[in-house]
Amino acid sequence: MLGLKKEFMPEWTSQAPLDRSYRSIFKWGAPNGFKHPNKRLYRLMKETFHMTDDDFRKKKEEGNETVTCPTPVNMPENAVQIFRNMVGEENVNTDGYARVRFSNGKTMEEAMMLRKGETGQVADIVIHPRNKKDVQEVIRYCNDKKIPVYTYGGGSSVNFGFKCVKGGVSLVMSTHMNRVLEVNETNQTATVDAGIMGPAYEDSLNRAPEIHHAKRRYTCGHFPQSFEYSTVGGWILALGSGQQSSYYGDACDIVLSQEYVTPTGMFKTLDFPGTATGPKVNDIMMGSEGAFGILVSVTLKIFRYMPENRRRFSFIFPSWEKAVDATREISQGEFGKPSVFRISDPEETDVALKLYGVEGTLLDKLMDYKGFRKMERCLYIGHTEGEKGFSRNVLKNVRRICKKYSAMSLTGYPVKKWEHSRYQDPYMREDLHDFGVIIDTLETGVTWDNLHRLHQGVRCFAKKRPETIIMTHASHFYPQGTNLYFIFIGRFSGIDDYRSFQKGLIDNILEFGGSLSHHHGVGKMIGPWMENHLGKAQMDVLRALKNHFDPNHILNPGGTLGLD
Numbered sequence: 001m002l003g004l005k006k007e008f009m010p011e012w013t014s015q016a017p018l019d020r021s022y023r024s025i026f027k028w029g030a031p032n033g034f035k036h037p038n039k040r041l042y043r044l045m046k047e048t049f050h051m052t053d054d055d056f057r058k059k060k061e062e063g064n065e066t067v068t069c070p071t072p073v074n075m076p077e078n079a080v081q082i083f084r085n086m087v088g089e090e091n092v093n094t095d096g097y098a099r100v101r102f103s104n105g106k107t108m109e110e111a112m113m114l115r116k117g118e119t120g121q122v123a124d125i126v127i128h129p130r131n132k133k134d135v136q137e138v139i140r141y142c143n144d145k146k147i148p149v150y151t152y153g154g155g156s157s158v159n160f161g162f163k164c165v166k167g168g169v170s171l172v173m174s175t176h177m178n179r180v181l182e183v184n185e186t187n188q189t190a191t192v193d194a195g196i197m198g199p200a201y202e203d204s205l206n207r208a209p210e211i212h213h214a215k216r217r218y219t220c221g222h223f224p225q226s227f228e229y230s231t232v233g234g235w236i237l238a239l240g241s242g243q244q245s246s247y248y249g250d251a252c253d254i255v256l257s258q259e260y261v262t263p264t265g266m267f268k269t270l271d272f273p274g275t276a277t278g279p280k281v282n283d284i285m286m287g288s289e290g291a292f293g294i295l296v297s298v299t300l301k302i303f304r305y306m307p308e309n310r311r312r313f314s315f316i317f318p319s320w321e322k323a324v325d326a327t328r329e330i331s332q333g334e335f336g337k338p339s340v341f342r343i344s345d346p347e348e349t350d351v352a353l354k355l356y357g358v359e360g361t362l363l364d365k366l367m368d369y370k371g372f373r374k375m376e377r378c379l380y381i382g383h384t385e386g387e388k389g390f391s392r393n394v395l396k397n398v399r400r401i402c403k404k405y406s407a408m409s410l411t412g413y414p415v416k417k418w419e420h421s422r423y424q425d426p427y428m429r430e431d432l433h434d435f436g437v438i439i440d441t442l443e444t445g446v447t448w449d450n451l452h453r454l455h456q457g458v459r460c461f462a463k464k465r466p467e468t469i470i471m472t473h474a475s476h477f478y479p480q481g482t483n484l485y486f487i488f489i490g491r492f493s494g495i496d497d498y499r500s501f502q503k504g505l506i507d508n509i510l511e512f513g514g515s516l517s518h519h520h521g522v523g524k525m526i527g528p529w530m531e532n533h534l535g536k537a538q539m540d541v542l543r544a545l546k547n548h549f550d551p552n553h554i555l556n557p558g559g560t561l562g563l564d
Contacts, residue, residue, distance in 0.1 A: 010056040012036040012431045020097045023063035025104055026111040028426045029228055035424040036431055040354035045437060049467050049491055059434050062115035069096030074167050075124040075147070082141065083127055083169075087134045091175075093126040102126045102170040103150070105157035107525065108440045111433065112495050121163055121558075123150060123170035130176045132296040135261045139294060142169060143263035146552050151290040153231035154197055158441075159523025161238070161289060165558025171294065174231050180204045181297065183212040189256060189271070190218075190302050194233030194295040198222070201232055206305055217305040221248030224519070228423050233295045238521030239287040243422060246331075246477040247339035247385050250519070252286045254301045260285060262293035262549045271299045284545060289521055290556040291563055292549040310339075311395040312383040312412030315402045316372050320345050321452070323378040324474075326405040328448050331477045333401070336394045339385035340415065341477050345455065348471030348487070349379040355425075356417040363410055370408055380407065381415040432489070438498060439489045442505050444514030447481040455484055457512035461504055462488060476519065483518040522561050530562030 016031040017024035024031065037045070045051065073080070073094050084092045093099070103122040104110045113120055129135045142149050148168030155162075164170060173195035180201065182191045185208075192201060201220055208214035222235055222242040234240070235251040236258070248254065257271035269282040285292060317323040323343045331337060344352050353359045367377065380402070384391040399409070429439050446454050455472060462470035469489040474482040486505065492498040506529060510516065516526055516533040531539045539562065546553070546563050557564055 007039060008053045008056075009039065009042060010431075010435065011059060013059075013434060018064055018066075020066050021064050022067055022114040022117060023430075025067070025101050026063060026106070026114040027430055028106060029423070033228075033424070033427055034431075035421060035427040037428055038355065038357070040359055041351065044351065044354060044469075045432075045489075048469055048489075049437065051435075056435050060115075060436065062434070065117060067097045067100050067119070068117070069100050069119050069122060071099075071119065071122050071167075073099075073124045079145065079147075080125055083125065083138065086137045086141070087127055087129055091128040091130065091134075093128075094124075098126045099123050099170070102152045102155075102172055103162055103164045105155060105160065105162045107158050107160060108429075108438060108498065109495060109525075110160070110163075111429075112498065115433070121165050122167070123164040124167045126170045126172060128172045128175035132177075132259070132261060132266075135171070135177075135294050135296055136266060138169065138171065139261050139263060142554050143552055146554060148554050148557050149294075150556055151233075151237075151294055153195060153234040153237075154226070154229045156226035156230045156234070157238070157523060158520055159238075159517075159525040161521065161523040161556075161560075163524055163558065165524070168554075173233060173294075173296075177296065178231075180212075183208055183214055183218070183302070185212075185214045185216070187271075188218075188302055189299050190220075191257075191297060191299040192232055193297055194236075195231050198224075198227040198230055198232070198235075202227075205302055218302040219305040220300070221254060221303045222251055223422075225423060225426060232298060232300070236286050236298060237289050237295060238523075239517075239519065240521075241476045241483070241519035243342075243475065244339040244385065245519075246337045246341040246475075248303060250476070252283070255282065255286060255298060256301060257299040258282060258285055258295055259297040260293035260295055263552060263554060264549055268297075287521070289523060289560050291546060291560045292555065294555075306386065306388075309388045309391045310383050310385060311391050312415045313338075313395060313398060314379065314381040314410040314412065314414040315407040316349075316367055316410055317343075317378045317380060317402075317405060317407045318372055319376055320378050320455075322405040322407070323380055324448075324451060326401050326407065327380070327474070327477060327482070329401050329404075330398055331482070332479045333397055335397045336384075336386070336390060337477060338382040338394060338398060340382045340418075342381050342418075342473055342475040344379045345472040346375045346378060347469065348473050349377055350375060351469070351471055352379055352414075355421075356414050358410070358414055358417075363413070367408065367410075372408065379410075379414065381418055383412075383415055436491055437489060438492050439487065440498075440502070441485060441487050442502070442509065443483055443485040443518045443520060444509045444516070445481065445483050445518040446514050450513045451482065451484070454509070454512040454514050458484075458486060458505065458508050458514075461508040462486075465490065465501060467491065484514065485518075524559040527559040527562035 177195035205218040
């Protein structure tokens with residue numbers, strides 16, 4: 001009896017990048033972390049891009065070379081020595097690898113350049129401050145000598161946040177300034193160094209009784225997809241939103257107090273939960289992306305950790321319109337919101353059911369039988385959080401509203417699959433790029449009454465480009481609106497082709513009434529659109545603040561927030 005022929009699958013990369021290689025810089029996440037496309041997603045790519053197995057036998061072995069930096073250090077040796085005296089010899093790097101690594105983030109454009117051995121604009125030196133005193137001394141000297149300073153946290157910026165356009169110093173906050181300074185159980189707050197990574201912060205709160213002698217366990221409530229490799233300071237300075245923001249709030253909602261070092265002095269905002277003492281400097285500094293000052297510590301709200309009360313659910317809706325109507329009603333229902341709260345449009349639903357292993361199962365057959373047609377149906381996944389009775393009540397109301405809008409329950413299975421891979425999906429981008437396929441994202445905020453116009457307008461633009469996948473989901477919900485997160489997958493002839501398409505997407509997001517960004521910040525990538533989006537009057541206010549805090553414009557210059 002003849003055996004069945006085994007289906008071909010590409011030889012995805014499963015080894016950590018070589019030490020000091022370009023790939024070690026542009027690879028997403030943990031060096032040993034991988035997630036490969038499954039068979040269903042692989043078939044979809046071949047079908048969409050008219051590729052064959054032979055196309056996936058020709059892997060691009062790019063980025064494995066040792067980094068070389070052609071840009072010389074443009075700083076006098078005596079200045080470098082002064083920095084060494086300030087922070088310690090071991091905390092100043094002038095080697096090419098460190099200069100390239102700490103001047104690049106995780107934009108697709110940076111990855112495309114690094115694959116070709118193009119290092120971009122890099123810092124002259126890299127400094128790892130040990131404490132806020134070090135930061136003060138570095139900023140004081142740099143301001144006096146007019147040396148540019150760029151701030152590096154976890155390295156996950158996707159908007160050219162680290163590009164050292166004018167050379168100078170890359171100030172790496174996460175090497176040493178990564179401690180939990182205090183957990184105040186009476187006020188239910190935590191004070192931390194700005195450079196602490198998400199997992200370390202969350203683990204410290206989850207184990208608060210053992211580590212901080214607290215009576216309860218706590219959670220930070222902020223879980224962006226970059227959670228593994230992003231810092232608390234980065235969350236705040238880029239105005240991030242976590243995957244559970246609909247319950248816990250965005251990063252700006254959980255900040256009580258911040259401490260900054262600026263060229264004009266150091267200050268700490270007050271940690272009152274509410275006060276009527278004029279416009280709040282605390283709010284002004286959030287979202288400033290290192291252009292107004294260096295965030296050294298922050299006091300945040302923390303929340304009781306009660307994972308045992310979590311209730312998972314998923315539903316399939318017959319259409320995008322019904323999914324949007326249901327989630328708007330849930331958002332405005334005033335019975336509380338789910339923590340994870342995510343709806344996918346038809347195209348993303350099709351891909352998600354492949355990724356989560358639902359396609360081809362009994363659930364999939366039941367959906368077909370019940371009339372939930374492919375490329376029309378929309379997936380809703382989520383879970384509730386909080387006190388047991390509250391969590392159950394939220395789930396009860398979610399079920400009621402979903403039923404009202406003709407949705408069918410898919411049990412908690414899809415959301416469990418999503419939870420398992422919630423931080424891993426971006427790991428696939430290197431796999432795809434190795435075979436010439438690009439996956440990238442843009443996101444926007446939108447009011448309910450404009451959601452469909454914006455969604456259709458951006459999709460229409462994207463679909464004019466042949467052989468392009470454009471998936472959309474909403475995952476951060478408010479009574480007044482939500483966000484739209486556009487994920488596009490395509491083959492591009494080169495970096496100029498990619499840039500042109502990305503620019504067109506941003507133009508269309510603005511044309512159809514979306515915000516310029518929802519939770520990734522602006523950086524230097526989106527900065528050129530800022531004045532058109534906010535208007536001259538608001539930009540003049542931001543520039544006035546820039547001139548006050550940083551009169552010599554040494555902090556993150558080169559287009560951040562469109563300020564210069």
